């Protein structure tokens with residue numbers, strides 16, 4: 001059982017997201033994260049879903065996804081050379097000048113950007129892989145994380161290979 | 168200028184639809200108005216569930232796409248059980264529902280229900296049509312999706328303003344449908360076929376396990392050719408009955424929970440299982456790791472997701488069952504040399520036949536056998552769900568595919584009567600029997616109204632045991648005879664029939680079975696037979712839930 005990143009190319013039609021997510025819940029697969037948006041092809045969208053399962057389960061979920069009429073192509077990025085990124089915004093409590101400078105220092109080390117600063121909070125934005133974001137979150141917890149939001153992972157294959165139509 | 172309703176009717180006609188089953192209501196008024204003087208035959212059912220089952224029965228008997236129509240909200244929701252039934256057995260139907268006008272969508276308007284949302288898990292695909300101009304394309308796609316690949320139900324939801332909306336110019340109809348997300352595989356992979364042939368040649372104890380996929384792909388000719396050429400014994404699932412004649416010497420009958428002992432022994436001992444158009448359902452396999460424990464497995468199916476879903480296989484072949492079996496037959500050079508295996512099976516067949524106590528009492532198995540003899544494999548047998556279904560599966564000798572119509576995957580009580588109506592319109596030349604239980608028949612008994620109105624010659628044979636028999640059987644065997652809420656008070660079905668204007672007779676003795684069946688066959692129009700059978704008769708043998716297939720009880724050893 002390990003996380004798999006599935007890249008799913010779909011018709012950009014009403015209801016397509018609920019077809020895809022409904023299939024996961026109906027067949028008992030948990031979604032760890034989900035990111036969706038338009039893509040290079042007009043009329044299509046690309047969904048990246050991270051889910052955990054053994055190889056047989058992942059194979060089954062991919063086959064079931066492929067059966068959806070609005071799903072054009074499904075690929076498991078896991079096991080291939082790939083780049084994956086996730087973006088998170090973290091709102092941290094600052095209660096003293098000391099903690100403010102500590103937080104800024106941590107941000108610098110993680111190459112996180114400050115996107116908002118108020119009298120009582122700082123909002124940091126970080127891009128990276130899941131582990132990096134997790135690590136930053138853990139460090140910031142001691143100051144008080146008021147709110148955290150993550151986009152869910154997106155990914156693509158390295159080099160010229162693509163996840164394109166033609167099942 | 169054409170309305171959406173007009174486009175719908177024209178679209179259906181272009182798809183070759185002749186008969187639709189439906190029930191009207193507010194938002195489908197424009198469609199019904201268009202139907203009023205259209206050449207389409209519309210059968211008014213008494214409950215929308217029946218419309219869906221009738222469309223499904225039509226599809227199973229004819230191999231073509233069945234069509235049903237209902238209004239929004241309650242009408243659409245009433246279709247759901249029928250759609251789910253078709254989905255589980257991969258039956259091609261197109262369900263058309265009315266919807267509230269687009270301006271009211273999402274408003275909890277009167278009789279609004281999100282039927283595309285509700286049916287998403289039980290349809291192959293569905294559509295909410297937003298403008299009339301889309302209708303011709305959507306209809307063409309819906310029929311294409313329903314009827315190709317692994318067939319299944321497709322729903323089209325049409326808001327009222329789409330039915331009344333007009334289109335100025337109609338787009339020309341495309342010759343073929345192309346959907347970039349839907350390209351079924353029909354041809355088998357060459358290397359896998361090579362490997363299958365090699366395994367068949369090397370096997371000593373091969374067995375074919377054939378299912379509904381063989382019937383759906385009209386592949387029974389190829390199946391019989393293959394097993395006759397190679398002399399390979401065949402067992403079928405409930406859905407595969409009729410794929411090979413019931414009395415064929417190589418046929419072992421049904422396997423699984425209520426299968427024959429010899430079929431289950433054969434699966435347990437075979438060294439090669441050739442699984443075609445099947446899905447390794449739990450009612451078939453029993454305990455999975457003791458299913459075909461010594462066998463290499465070849466699995467042929469059009470749906471790649473079925474391969475490896477429940478059981479790891481050695482040779483997966485994705486494609487149309489008929490194509491692939493046909494190719495294997497042509498390429499297999501030798502005939503099979505499986506004599507010791509065939510002898511062994513012959514021994515089992517002799518020692519462990521299907522049997523029941525024929526002691527002069529009115530027993531259901533006898534009724535089914537008599538019907539089977541009388542019809543000689545002609546006619547189409549539909550069933551309800553429960554013991555009646557299993558006795559029919561065990562004791563009726565199906566000689567042709569598409570002559571056995573039953574709800575397998577979902578096991579829907581109330582399926583049989585409405586499905587028989589669809590069967591009649593698909594095959595008006597055939598005698599149609601609905602074998603029922605007194606519980607199941609009461610789930611859609613209102614359809615007596617439909618068969619009476621249209622004089623649909625369906626013969627309803629009720630195996631009346633005044634129990635929800637199959638459930639009572641489980642309570643007897645596995646719950647200490649505690650018959651919790653499974654007894655039904657006696658109902659006079661003949662009188663009910665009379666109230667609808669349908670003739671019938673009550674049969675209480677074994678001696679009257681033949682003549683009663685003959686009367687039913689000879690009487691034009693619908694007929695009801697109320698057989699008062701032995702109340703606590705059981706379906707045997709049975710593989711207890713969770714047991715291995717060769718651990719059957721109630722067989723000829725016990």
Ligand SMILES: Cc1ncc(C[n+]2csc(CCOP(=O)(O)OP(=O)(O)O)c2C)c(N)n1
Pocket residue numbers: 551552553554555556578579580581603604605606607608630632634635636637638
């Ligand atoms: C709609 C529906 N509800 C409940 C069941 C569960 N069930 C399976 S068989 C059965 C009893 C069927 O009784 P009857 O129709 O009288 O047939 P018999 O088994 O007596 O032949 C029941 C309740 C079902 N299959 N379908």
